[in-house]
Amino acid sequence: MKEKKYRVFDRKDKYQQTYSPELEGGLDWAIQCATHTQGRVDEVTFENGEVISSTTIYPKNKKK
Numbered sequence: 001m002k003e004k005k006y007r008v009f010d011r012k013d014k015y016q017q018t019y020s021p022e023l024e025g026g027l028d029w030a031i032q033c034a035t036h037t038q039g040r041v042d043e044v045t046f047e048n049g050e051v052i053s054s055t056t057i058y059p060k061n062k063k064k
Contacts, residue, residue: 002052004021004043004046005020005021006019006020006021006026006027006030007042007044008039009034009039010038011037011038016037031058041056042054042056042057
């Protein structure tokens, strides 16, 4: 079974928090956290507890 989560990383790429898209406002909370830490939000897809994909969704033009 696949599930998605929003993971927040700060400007130094340190993990901060995970939010569920199943909760109303989950993405907004993730973006607010990323803005506060000058970081990013990745949409991570899990299957059987393993990460199968990860895409940065905020900010849109993140330079690495």
